Amino acid sequence: MTTFLSGGTGTPKLLDGARDVLDGFTVVVNTGDDIEIAGNLVCPDVDTVLYTLSDRIDRERWWGIDGDTHATHEALVRNGERIERVEATCPLGEGRAFSGDGEFMLIGDKDRATHIVRSSALDSGATLTEATGRIGSWIGVPEEERVLPVTDDRVATHIETEEGALAFQVWWVGRGGEPEPQGVEFRGAETARPTGEAVEALSDDVIIGPSNPVTSIGPMLAVDGVREGLRETHVVAVSPFVGGEVVSGPAARLMHATDLPASSQGVYEAYSDFLDVLVVEGEDPDVECRVVEADTSIETRRDAARLTETLIDL
Helix, strand or coil, rough: CCCEEEEECHHHHHHHHHCCCCCEEEECCCCCCCEEEEEEEECCCHHHHHHHHHCEEEECCCCCCCCCHHHHHHHHHHCCCCCCCCCCCCCCCCCCCCCCCCCCCEEEECHHHHHHHHHHHHHCCHHHHHHHHHHHHHHCCCCEEEEEECCCCCEEEEEEECCCEEEEEHHHHHCCCCCCCEEEEEECCCCCEECCHHHHHCCCCCCCCCCCCCEEEEEEHHCCCCHHHHHCCCCEEEEEEEEEEEEECCCCHHHHCCCCCCCHHHHHHHHCCCCCCCEECCCCCCCEEEEEEECCCCCHHHHHHHHHHHHHHC
């Protein structure tokens, strides 16, 4: 079976078409973006995959639930103004828990129900992997399409800035990607371990979609045992750069901040110890793995299916 490493929106877009090509697959998902808001654990990357595979995803934004309402969020954001309250408020990890009063993330009402179900499962003693499985069954993710958090331990991505370290969601969503990033830290990664399910999945052939290598894939690679597992299997990665320009998101800025070239060359350098094939469009990086030129655009589900077929052939 094929395993996808997923973070951000690039790989979920690919998964949308992979379902038309593959009879089943496993998705190992980044948890570095997870954040607790208003007492509930929000797992943006996990939820984007769950919503994609249950056909609930908002395909205009590639996050959240299509057609969701925002009554609770609007009630919390008083008088149409967001109240900046992003202080850590509970012991789930520094920078991980934030007040819901004036919440800085747009959370839909149905989406919030997912967070409540997850948090209730965790409060009852379930692991994040178990909670994710329950949500998948609840919203209709097919059994043959498994969604696995890379770890049940807490790993939190922080962006280092001139103002100090900011939790990724605070920096990217709350602050609009400001101030300029100066580095990236994966807090908790030094003691985290991948789940047994994730380790097993990484023994299959692995595809990394066109994701940000720093904050979408990087937190997973920082967990002890993940890189080691990838070195023992066959890995194909799609560059998120087209003609030297990143398709979307802050990947180029974050790569500069971590001393990686903001190009497909930098993607290779982030994955060089385990990567077998790098798929690029409009670039010719100087790398020691196989490079394949292909149309990597994913504008439609058909595009995603076409690219998946190329990756499976590789």
